[in-house]
Amino acid sequence: MRENINLEQSILNASETESIYEFLDSHRDAFSLYGELSHCPNYEADITLTNDEPFYIRPYRLSDEDKVIVASELDKLVRLGILAVGHQSYTSPVFLIPKKGTKDKRVVTDFRYLNSRIKRLNHPFPLLNETIRTIGYSGAKILGVLDLKSAFFCLPLSVHAQQYTEYTFQVGYKKGSELVLADYLSRAPQEFHSEIDQVAQEVSSYEDFSTPPKETFNPIMTRSRQGQWESKFQIYFRIKSQGVQAGFPSQRSTNRVKGHPS
Secondary structure, X not given: OOOOOOOOOOXXXXXXXXXXXXXXXXXXXXXXXXXXXXXXXXXXXXXXXXXXXXXXXXXXOOOHHHHHHHHHXXXXXXXXXXXEEOOOOEEEEEEEEEOOOOOOEEEEEOOHHHHHHEOOOOOOOOOHHHHHHHHHOOOOOEEEEEEEOOHHHHOEEOHHHHOOOEEEOOOOOOOEEEOEOOOOOOOXXXXXXXXXXXXXXXOOOHHHOEOOOOOEXXXXXXXXXXXXXXXXHHHHHHHHHOOOOEOOOEEOOOOOOOOOOO
């Protein structure tokens, strides 16, 4: 933990810094330290179509340079267990999109046609104005963030759903299917929030120190640094028991909540 998380520039004193390192060391398996993906064994996301007639959408034309990028990324995703090689009757093409703020490109599967046939799942997402109001009236002086690593990927797709998520990008290349919940599936946000809400509800007094979770448990509202870590301890313990991992912890303890100066 110490080599990956540098607290030298933080506002914490030596005693607080050591306490946090000890806390993190005792919960190492709650963090993704080397880019590994977590897996939630107690949940499977399913897909139901309004029309289950098979379809095939031909691969998109890509430049030779982009083909190398796509092939490399797909091989990587197979090794990570996100994709599996195989053949199905519902095929969507892949393509590249630029990553915001960088020159890198991201491989995505064009599930637009599949999404148009997926039966809708409704979920009561938190209202933005209610979230802001909760933060404003909390009296918190510290806002913390607990970011889940590759959040959607921690939820596996059911075997039934995997048949609909086949990808292909050029003739002669191996085809396969998504094994986990991809963020470009139309049901992904609803499926993810349904599961993460259950995790949050099993954290004692969660509503007292945080708003309803999104891709992150955000924000965690406390009046002191000690309270911040006590609250995070409860969440770390719970997500660890569900097989979910967090990214490296981030904290902006110097920011005061508007309207509640210390």
